[in-house]
Amino acid sequence: MAQQQKEAPSCLILAGALNIKSLPKPGSKDFSAAVSRDLSLLSTLNKEFRELAESRDAAQVAEQVSASLPSVLELVFTRRYGWSEFKSHPGLRDFFRTSKPKLDGEADALLKLLSESLPANVFLDLFLQQAQRQKDASIRRQIFKANILYIKSLVRSKTQSAQAQFGSSILNVILAGLTDVWSSIRKDTARSLFVKGESFLDPDGVKSIYTALVNIVSRSDSDSKWQSVDGALHGIHAIVVDELRQQADLQGTTTGYSPPHYLWETIQHDVCIPMFGHSQGDIRSNAGKIFLSFLGFRRAQEERTGILDSLLAQLKPRADNMLLPDFTVRPVTRFLAHTCMISIVLSIATG
């Protein structure tokens, strides 16, 4: 208690939003000076934050530094990943050999300190805001990667289900990654859901994510951007592939395997078949991949006649599906030509 009441030192991190200069440009006159300034700033922030974290609990720290946190995170990520495109620049060999490792060390240490000192839900939300604000694709990608790594470490470190405590924050991060405007981020996030048969999500978490993704897909013709639908399909495919892995693992065991009800009921008619007609080729291709994986379920093999029947039913030409435009368009054009002729005759007749 006495420690908590100890006065915090007068410092940058408590002074509100920091004035972060833009990333120094290699080749500019003051590049070296700017890098030294950034290094010094990161070092100071590390020191100040460590002192603050030692004297306060996580909630108090979060409250006191909330104004400066977005700019601190921006500084950390831009300086850590912002020069990646200049790595082969001949004039920057010295910088990448001497100064950059120091900057990286300070940035990593500060990020670690923040992740350990702040409440998880605050840190997750902050991370997400930072990622979505970042315009540079490569930095944005690294923020999402760091975010997923943080979630994984969080899940590992908790004895009780991390999803029970931070479920909505974790769900928000994953959905934001899967529906990001950058395809590399969408693919990274989908890949990170299951790595070598292991996931940071428990079965309820997988179900929540799957349900949210199906909702995105089913809204695809109204308010979802095509990128969101594409990412949702990447996520769904990752889930289906993991279910197939579970099926293979349980092969020959007494318990057997059955695909989850929520997945089986929706995958064909709410995901694949509607997306077969999407205007974006990538989305149709993803839906095809999901369908192909879906056919790998033993239950799908048993029910293939029914599955095939539902596909063949989709091929029946109807007035609304326009699957055979050369048959349906011609009568319409004929009808329009006919109507046009009648109106011309009528307009001549009525003067």
Place this chain on the structure above:
Amino acid sequence: MQQAESTLHAVASVVEKCDFQVASSLFANVVESIQPYTRHQSSIVRQAVADIFRSFADVDSNNDSTVGSSEAADGDSSKSSRLLLVEMVCAHCLIRWHANLVSMKWVEKESLLLAFEAVTEHLLSAQIPAAAIEDVHWPLSDSNTVDATALDIAQHWYSSSSISFSNTAPAQVTVNFPENQWTRVFTLMAFALHSCATQCADDIYEVRRIATQVRITWWCIV
């Protein structure tokens, strides 16, 4: 159009995953449903239709769990199961070709030629008995083709099978149903090749190209 294209690809995927018995039981239903798409204006859709025929031809009967153990142990039996689907594809396409040739649009010709292409490519990778290759040209030799057309033969052979067609009653047929499956397939393909030869001078480039391609592949086989 995209819906048709993707759905046809999905149908091909389902067929590919079927064993021989299921695939052969589904054949009639599938070809009836995809039939209108042989005249589709999109070449991608027509290619997807041909891919379904290719999937039927490529069904792997070796994974057939429903075949009896004595038959499954017999390699020849397994091969003939696989060949039966090739035969069904050949017969169906040949019947379609000859029954509608007069009124057929070029797009439908292209579709059927693509299916023949799929069959020849399948045969190219199959292990064909040398005797079957020696007899390959007999249906078109002078002594055998005088009384029967391809349509007559196909209708006569398959009048009681699941391969559906609608046309007038068969004319006098002199070629009896051969017991050897290779002979049947090669007879059908010989007629198909004869049709391809007539299409090598078609007005439409795509028809000429695929017809020539089928013939080239066939020469590689025989």
